[in-house]
Amino acid sequence: MLAIHTDRLLLRPFVGDDADFVFDVYSRWEVQRYIGAVPRVMASLSEAFDRIHAWQQLDDGVHGVWAVAEADSGKLLGTVLLKFIPASGSDLTVLPSGDTEIGWHFHPDAWGKGCASEAASAVLRHAFSQGLRRVVAVTNPLNLASQRVCERIGMSHEGLTDAYYNARCELFVGSAA
Numbered sequence: 001m002l003a004i005h006t007d008r009l010l011l012r013p014f015v016g017d018d019a020d021f022v023f024d025v026y027s028r029w030e031v032q033r034y035i036g037a038v039p040r041v042m043a044s045l046s047e048a049f050d051r052i053h054a055w056q057q058l059d060d061g062v063h064g065v066w067a068v069a070e071a072d073s074g075k076l077l078g079t080v081l082l083k084f085i086p087a088s089g090s091d092l093t094v095l096p097s098g099d100t101e102i103g104w105h106f107h108p109d110a111w112g113k114g115c116a117s118e119a120a121s122a123v124l125r126h127a128f129s130q131g132l133r134r135v136v137a138v139t140n141p142l143n144l145a146s147q148r149v150c151e152r153i154g155m156s157h158e159g160l161t162d163a164y165y166n167a168r169c170e171l172f173v174g175s176a177a
Contacts, residue, residue: 001064004122011066011080011119013059014052018067021076023048025107034140035105037167058083062130063100068119078106080119082127085136088166099136100127101164102174104149111145117152124153128176138169147172 004011014022025031026042033039042048055065058081065081085101102124104116127135137155139146147170151157155172162168 001059001061001066004066004126005071006118006122008071009077009115009119009122010069010071010074011122012069014055014065014067014079016049016052018076019045019048019052021067021107022051022079025078025105026051028108030108031105034143034146037165055081062127062132066119066123068104068106068115076107077110077115078104078119080104080116080123082123082135085138085164088163099134099164100132102127102135102137104146116146116149120149121153124155124174127174133176135174136164137172137174138164138167139172141168141170143170 001013023042023045026048029041032041042051058064063083065079065083067076068078068080069076081101081103083101085099102120104120106116124135137146137150138161139150141160147157150172153174155174158171158173160168161171163171
């Protein structure tokens with residue numbers, strides 16, 4: 001996975017040394033409360049290592065999960081993902097939808113500073129430059145902050161859907177020009 005640079009940010013692959021940060025972010029209810037049909041916080045540092053390993057397996061040159069850091073200091077701020085999104089069904093691991101999802105999770109200290117929009121916009125440009133024609137984002141209907149990010153990065157709101165993750169979500173779609 002190649003690093004992506006923006007004016008303020010560096011998006012790079014996660015490494016094992018990032019496990020403390022991953023645990024810090026994903027063990028917070030305020031971060032996890034809108035993620036998944038049944039949200040839960042990360043319970044141990046070993047889960048953080050496992051998550052990083054799983055993210056590393058998603059890297060195919062187009063899809064992947066990036067650590068988002070301040071370009072000047074290297075301080076980690078959050079995560080942006082670009083991955084295949086599972087269709088709703090009894091087993092989310094075997095029912096691919098054929099769609100690619102963009103998503104983001106940031107440490108609360110980075111909220112409200114435009115970092116999610118800047119990083120997600122860069123990953124969306126990456127997706128389209130790699131030949132993807134359509135990228136979706138799904139948010140919990142109560143997650144207004146993520147819905148605003150979707151709008152800021154140019155995604156169109158398509159309404160409620162239950163097509164992904166066995167959950168009712170707001171669907172946003174970004175299309176290549």
